[in-house]
Amino acid sequence: MGTSEGTRCVGYALVGAGAIAGVQAEALATVPSARLVAVYNHTPEKAQALGERWGVFWATDFDALLARHEVNAVSICTPSGARAELAERAAYAGKHVVCEKPMEVTLERADRIIRACDAAGVQLGVIFPARFQPATHAAYQAVSSGRLGRLTLLSAHVPWYRTDAYYASGAWRGTWELDGGGALMNQSIHWIDLLLWFGGAASTVCGYTDRLIHPAMAVEDTGVAIVHFANGALGTIAGTTAAYPGLPASLAIYGEHGTIIIEERRIAVWKLADASPDEEERMLALGAGEAASGAANPLGIGTEWHRRQFDEITGALLQGRAPAVDGREGRKAVALIRAVYDSAATGREVTVPAGPA
Numbered sequence: 331m332g333t334s335e336g337t338r339c340v341g342y343a344l345v346g347a348g349a350i351a352g353v354q355a356e357a358l359a360t361v362p363s364a365r366l367v368a369v370y371n372h373t374p375e376k377a378q379a380l381g382e383r384w385g386v387f388w389a390t391d392f393d394a395l396l397a398r399h400e401v402n403a404v405s406i407c408t409p410s411g412a413r414a415e416l417a418e419r420a421a422y423a424g425k426h427v428v429c430e431k432p433m434e435v436t437l438e439r440a441d442r443i444i445r446a447c448d449a450a451g452v453q454l455g456v457i458f459p460a461r462f463q464p465a466t467h468a469a470y471q472a473v474s475s476g477r478l479g480r481l482t483l484l485s486a487h488v489p490w491y492r493t494d495a496y497y498a499s500g501a502w503r504g505t506w507e508l509d510g511g512g513a514l515m516n517q518s519i520h521w522i523d524l525l526l527w528f529g530g531a532a533s534t535v536c537g538y539t540d541r542l543i544h545p546a547m548a549v550e551d552t553g554v555a556i557v558h559f560a561n562g563a564l565g566t567i568a569g570t571t572a573a574y575p576g577l578p579a580s581l582a583i584y585g586e587h588g589t590i591i592i593e594e595r596r597i598a599v600w601k602l603a604d605a606s607p608d609e610e611e612r613m614l615a616l617g618a619g620e621a622a623s624g625a626a627n628p629l630g631i632g633t634e635w636h637r638r639q640f641d642e643i644t645g646a647l648l649q650g651r652a653p654a655v656d657g658r659e660g661r662k663a664v665a666l667i668r669a670v671y672d673s674a675a676t677g678r679e680v681t682v683p684a685g686p687a
Contacts, residue, residue, distance in 0.1 A: 331402050331647070331648060338363065338648055339362075339363045339364060339365050339644075339648075340363060340364050340365070340402045340403055340426075340644045340647050340648065341365050341366075341367040341368075341400040341401055341402045341403070342358055342364060342365065342366050342367065342401075342402070342403050342404070342405055342428075343366075343367060343368040343369065343370060343395055343398075343401045343403070343404045343405070343425075344366065344368075344369045344370070344380070344404075344405050344407055345369075345370045345371075345392070345395075345404050345405065345406045345407060345408060345416055345420075346370075346371060346406065346407035346408040346409075347369060347370075347371035347373070347376035347377055347379070347380040347407075348376075348407060348408075348500075349628065349629055350407045350430055351369070351380060351407040352380070353629070353631070353633055353636055354405055354407060354430075354457075354636060354640070355369075355380070355383070355384055356633040356636075357633045357634075357636035357637040357640050358637075358640055359384075360633075360637050361637060361640050361641045361644055363641075363644045363645070363648060364640055364641075364644045366384055366386055367386055367387065367398070367400045367401055368381075368386055368387040368388065368389065368395055368398055368400070368401055369381045369384070369386060369387075369388045369389075370388070370389050370390070370392055370395045371388075371390065372390055373390070374390050377389060377390055392416065392419065393419075396419065396420060396423040396425060397423075401425060402425065402426060402647070403425055403426035403427070403428060403453075403647060404416075404417075404420040404425050404426075404427060404428070405428040405429075405430070405457075406420075406427065406428065406429050406430065407430050409500070409502035409508040409509065410430075410432050410434060410435050410508060410509060410510045410515075410516075411434065411435040411439070411502070411505075411507050411508035411509070411510055412502075412508060413429055413433065413434050413439070413443065414434050414439040414440075414442045414443055417429065417442075417443040417446060417447070417454075418442060418443065418446040421443075421446040421447045421449070421450040421452050421454075422446065422449075422450050424450065424452065425452060426452045426453045426454070426455075426647055427443065427447055427452060427453070427454045427455070428454075428455045428456070428457065428643060429443065429454070429455070429456050429457065429660065430456075430457045431456060431457050431458055431519055431520065431523070431660070431663070432510055432515055432516075432519055432660075432663065432664050432667075433456045433657065433660045433661065433664065434510070434664065435506070435507070435508070435509070435510025435511070435515070435664075436510070436664075436668065437661070437664060437665055437668060437683060440657070440660075440661045440664050441661070441686060443657060444657040444658065444661065444686055445686075447657060453646065453647055453651075453652055453653060453656070454652075454653075454656055454657035454660075455643045455646070455652075455653035455655060455656060455657075455660075456655050456656070456657060456659065456660025456661075457636065457639060457655075458520065458523045458639070458655050458659075458660065458663075459520075459631075459635030459636050459638065459639045460520045460521070460523070460524055460635065461523070461524070461527060461639070461654070461655060462635050462638035462639045462642065463595050463617065463635055463638075464616045464617060465592050465595055465596055465597045465616045465617040466524060466592060468597070468613060468616055469528070469583065469590045469592055469597070470527065470528065472588070472590060472602065473528050473583060473585075473590070477587065477588060477602055477604060477605075478583065478584075478585030478586070478587050478588040478589075478590070478602065479585045479586035479587035479588070479603075480561075480562075480563075480585060480586045481528075481529060481559075481561060481563040481583065481584070481585045482563055482564070482584050482585055482586065483563060483564055483565065483566070483582075483584040484525050484528060484529045484557075484559075484563060484564075484565040484566075484581070484582065484583050484584070485565065485566045485567075485568075485580075485581070485582040485584075486518065486521040486522055486524065486525045486565075486566070486567045486568070486569070486579075486580075486581050487521075487568050487569075487579060487580045487581075487582075488513070488517060488518040488521050488568065488569040488570065488579040489568075489570055489573035489576070489577045489578075489579070489625075490513070490517050490518075490569075490570065490571050490573060490576045490577070490579065490624065490625045490626070491571060491572065491573055491574050491575055491576035491625065491626050492517075492544075492551075492571040492576075492628075494544060494546060496628070497544055497546065497547050498546070503547070504544065504546070504547025504548060504549050505547070505548055505549065506548055506549060509549060510664075511549050511550065511667060511671060512539075512541070512544075512547065512549035512550040512551050512553075512571065513550055513551050513552060513553055513569045513570050513571045513572070514539070514550065514553040514567070514569050514667050514670060514671075515549075515664075515667050517569065517571055517624070518553070518567065518569030518579075519663050519664075519667060520579075521567075521569070521579050521580075521581055522567060522569075522663045522666060522667060523662070523663040524581050524592075525557070525565055525567065525581060526662050526663060526666060528581070528583050529557075529559045529561070529563055529565055529583075530559055530560055530561050531559065531560040531561075531662075531682075531684075532557050532558070532559055532560070532565070532662075532665075532666050532669075532682045533558050533559060533560045533681065533682060534557075534558045534679050534680065534681050534682060535555050535556065535557050535558070535666060535669045535670055535673055535679070535680055535682055536555065536556050536673050536678075536679045536680070537553060537554065537555035537556070537567075537669075537670035537671070537673040537674045537680075538553065538554050538555075538674050539552065539553040539554075539670070539671065539674040540552050540553075542572050543572045544571070544572065550674075551570060551571045551572045552569070552570040552571075552572050553567070553568075553569050553570070553670060553674070554566070554567060554568045554569075555567040555670045555673070557666070567670070575626055576623075576625035576626030576627075577625055578593050578594045578623060578625060579593070579594060579623075579625065580592060580593045580594070580598065582599075587602065587603040587604070588601055588602035588603055588604075588605070589601045589602075590602075594617075594620070594622075594623050594625075595617040595620040595622065595623075596614075596616060596617030596618050596620055597613045597614055597616050597617065598614075600613035600614055622634075639655070642654055658685050658686065661685050662685065665682055665683050665684075665685065666682055668683075669681070669682045669683070
């Protein structure tokens, strides 16, 4: 790992120069043990603009980027379906790999990334910043410690909105090949990841998808599903980019001894059988007043939660361990969403594929 004024740090290169790369650059600038050292894009103007914005090396030759000794990890911010080959090349060059969500658009391509990182002995992280918000962390602690008792129902609800102009802003948006899907794979995936984080492994799913108000794109703008979890709980998913003007997403977790509802970045309901009034008041204060949201604006998410996740990833790399959201964790949401698509296409309940050991 690199050093900065005698302190060990991780040197990151951003691969891709779109909007999410800008978010990551802002986040990395506030992580003490991380340093942005290089950027890559195949379009010279974009690579130069991002590189000069941050005063770092920029390249249009990926091999030249990988050859730089100060690059310890690459964070891949390209369109989702263009990541496997880049991740493989980075891993075999000895660089740790970070992928924005979704890590890839099919399980075969996601597994290629996992296998490459395993074979090269490098770490792999997947960006799911919603896991690093105080509200979701507190809820996870309550669920994982058994305070809700047996889980009965988990519901992810994402009534977001995107304009036709959003989908027209990039040729890759709304395509199966590079976006991997629509409202479920691109937007609702954050909440589907949380659904699985709280509910555990999904066994089977039955889903429906449709394209209702965005006729120019190939993928769905609305999807619903019923999930059967391995622990016996049931789950529901409702995700759309066709709900004007875009409203807060939520995750509800119901159990025999309690209910927790997270709305965007705050706790909306905290009713546990063993909770004191003081605890409930503290929990309802978590995230209160937090306005950042991607409901109507994809860049409305802010950078704080990316910062927190990169802080965790950086600590993991410096300690020689896997990040909390590693490749196998990141794959789970892709597996469930692809199963929803398979169910919608066939009209049948589908088994959710298990991941690599």
